[in-house]
Amino acid sequence: MSAKHFINDPTHLVNTALHALTITNPSVALDVENKIVYRRPKDGASQVSIISGGGSGHEPSFGAFVGDGLLAAGVAGTIFASPSAEQIRKAIMSRVDADKGILVTVMNYTGDVLNFGMGVEKAKAAGLKVEMLVVGDDVGVGRAAAGKVGRRGIAGTVLVHKISGALAARGASLEDVYKVAKLTAENIISVGASLEHVHVPGRALPDPNSDETLAQEEVEIGMGIHNEPGSGRAVVELPELVKKMLSQLLDSQDKDRAFLNVNSNEVVLLINNLGGVSVLELGGITAEVVGQLEKSYNIKPVRILAGTYMTSLNGLGFSISILNVVNTNIGGPSMLQLLDAPCEATGWTAPINTETWEAKSTKTRESASSADENVKSSGLKLDPESAKAALTAALQRVIDVEPEVTRYDTVVGDGDCGIGLKRGAEAVKKFISDKPLSGDAVVDLFKIVQVVETTMDGTSGALYAIYLNSLAHALREQSAGEADSKVWGAALKQASQALSKYTPAQPGDRTLVDALQPFVDTLNSTGDLKKAAEAARKGAEGTKGMKASLGRTVYIGGSGYEQVPDPGAWGLSQFFLGLAGIKPSEAEDYEIV
Template sequence: MSSKHFIHDPTHLVTTALLSVPHTNPSVQCDIANKIIYRKPHAPQVSIVSGGGSGHEPSFVSFVGPGLLSGAVAGTIFASPSAEQVRRCILHRVPRDKGVLVVVMNYTGDVLNFGMAVEKARAQGVEVDMVVVGDDAGVGRAKGGKVGRRGIAGTVFVLKVAGALAARGASLKDVTRVAQLVADNTVSIGSSLSHVHVPGRRDPEEDELKEGEVEIGMGIHNEAGSERKKTDLPGLVKTMLSHSLDTADQDRSFSKITEKDEVVLLVNNLGGVSPLELGGITNEVVEQLANEFKIKPVRILAGTFMTSLNGLGFSISLLKVADTGIAEASVLELLDAPAEASGWSAAISSSTWTKQGDVKQQEEQATSEEVQPSNLRVDPNLARSALTSALNRVIEVEPDVTKYDTIVGDGDCGIGLKRGAESIFKMLETAKSSDDLLIFLNNIIQVVEVSMDGTSGAIYAIFLNALAHGLRQNAPSSAQPVTPQIWAKALESSLQALGKYTPAQPGDRTLIDALYPFIKTLSKTGNIDDASKAAQKGAQETKGMKASLGRTVYVGGEGFQEVPDPGAHGLAELLLGLSDGLKK
């Protein structure tokens, strides 16, 4: 790999790259503070929002423009943008009147942070859908497990089709359905001759690929592939196509494509392959598809669509064309439709250039929203008392949670919970007292989103935003005290919403082992004391439980057999404190 760069400061690199996008496409603007590229004001339509870590250009920021994305949010190199960045994009940078579709690749950080922003927007009354793309055949079912396939270059098919359909005035329901249809019928795989060097980082210590060796199934964030082997280009392409098309391979047969199907081919440059060599690679792929699989693609796209910095490799994506069910809006027509985005093949029109500067810079909008009042009433003194009891208990057990997480994780769980609790206490000192439950809950949500980071922070924030949405959905028509039945319905819907963003289930050794029995018991009995004890029992039963998700999966040793999952334990203690506070 090459560690030589013209710009070595990764922060400066990402910032200047984002600032360059409006220079090449006058129809877009840059919110540099939040790393958002978005379209200038235009006719109302369903807004398409995507994004991810920087380093995949032209995905996603250079796909913003008429006929493609309405907005894209960038993180640092290979790291998901924060939920706050995404929320600001959805609520302040793209039109919301016709609804918003968020398309994200299947990586834990992206799914959680984009998902948190989606739930936040829904809690504000915005109609938002989300499609998660997992098209990588390099990750088989056995290895992918509950996490599933990674999202790679086939995602651009979903973005292009959704963007073109939205531009034609389709409803959010239809745009979401067709986007999911394309995602379900796409399969991809990548390979590379080398890992990449990220500016600002030390040279990696892992062994570099040897001369003539290729890594098959390599991800777009420098992740290792499924195998390394010495082979030539024909042998490599044969293996990649076999992984994508061999229906006998039960571990990787995700899309049943045959010679009878219409197929779209994308040969994508991971960043470091010359256009000349990519042409030779494309020809090899097309010939093998015809000779070995009797497949003649009806559309062929070759070029740089989704990179891994300067990755010395390429990926192959195959899309099985399916019926959209919409007249004059077939998948092929939508792929062929013009798009004025600097990262897409269509050129920016002369009329767009002549309008440069006509639209004045939009004024910065406020980043905080006033919460709409609700008809759910709560005794503010009792609510503060119960919350104080819960937070004090979390702070008291921080040493235990930290100790457990030091054994099975990275040691930050207890500190994160304590930081969140202390921040909520500070909020309670200044927040205006209110008997409106949703105003009270929103004050807590705002603190959690800012003060708690990491995976647990994202999970708490998603759940609480979904809870706010569930409470609003079940609110009575006139002002009334919140009932156990309303709580139960809202909590059940929150648990269901959380399931969209994490595959965790009871038995996976996560905080779900405490959350699930709490909600189910509360729904059944209406008794928070019984429910909190069920949560405590669930947390204790994680002792000795082998983890299926989270960082514990990668931690060796036998320590996990002696301690509960720290996240589950911390949540159970919080709920026990809440129950005790309600008794006083």
């Protein structure tokens, strides 16, 4: 885990982050001295105020959950440390509406429970109507290890906040809000996992040889949100990790962790990012969890929330929370209705409305017709066998020169140009080998374009796809008959003009256009494929020593371009040479110094 931070002063970090909440949500204010984020007062009926909080470092919990329909106030401590009882007392007694009562919800950590407890008792002594709920949803530490302390509170707590906050916003009594909050907490189980401990800004770097550091292949299962160890470490891939985590959550035979019998037909799933997992990877994790829930436990969640709700700074991990949806027995809205209810808090991300979830739509749009059905014949004829032979030779030439192109691109680019060209060439070669060409130039080219589009990515893939689609369109505009060199030349010229709409590349810019343009111009002027191919080769050779005007080389600089030709231009020139039947031994030698 990186120990580099943009803000290394932890006090400044917390204070500025809290201030930022008032910038991004105009409905909240900040008591700077006491680190209390609270809803600004406004006209309207009174409602139960819900207060939560804890150490900083778990953002968006708790300050970013302050807003209409959720928390009335969030109290922040320093990083991973509980706020003081005095901070909490001031939040309860002066920063929220107390007319209908106050519910204080806190995660089960000793410092939080004690300090929030003191604040609550002081408020009660002053005559306020206050209830306190302690949430412990973590199953990572079982009954035996947890002892009298009980389960830790982790990400499942945000579901308690959301459901109770929505009920409070409807004007419910403190008794009902507390009852539903407690019922929700009792029906949540969570477990986390992380690939590494986190570094708190301002603290010394951990000893890489200490137990604080996980080995490269290890994952901590059940890690808490303050770097606490869990149930153990393992060397596992994601499927096995998820299997272990779900077992801790749902195995009714595990008497140490069977805290909840998930027997409801309605289950809410929360996949929480501990801060350092990319959105891309969290998506893969979510798919794995949902797949295993259905396959191994026949659980199909009625709501799936995946995102960043409660972090451990930039923790490289995630947690899984399961809420067993039960009847609230208050004669009002259900848990799901409360979960779906709108709120105005920047930390809550659940944009899918009730109607969309409950529609359970399985409708899809029909996929496009196959190339054979979708593309009309053009009347432009070519000999299938001759075309296949020429194309095969050209594609094989590209495959054979991959090491050469890769070497050039390693000097001036990302090193992937040769591999990309080879991948596309191999795919097209296999395609024309497996499926005979029809003899219609446009239909056959359209089929080939589809292969190129699905196998070649990056900038070169896009350029080839645009050019070949434009070429197919240009061919269709030619008169029916034989697709000779004149027809191809005219169509290639038109395709080049279309390509210029999407890229400013011109000969001299050190791109594949330096090989493409000479080929097109020479074919149009002479009608001779071999001369056109030789022109393409010379154009590619001419890029050696040419400073790039486009592409990655422009911004990485360096002097590699002086020693090698442009990889894309060189690869394309080799295709043209193969297409013209010019063997490598017949082409003019070109060696890289």
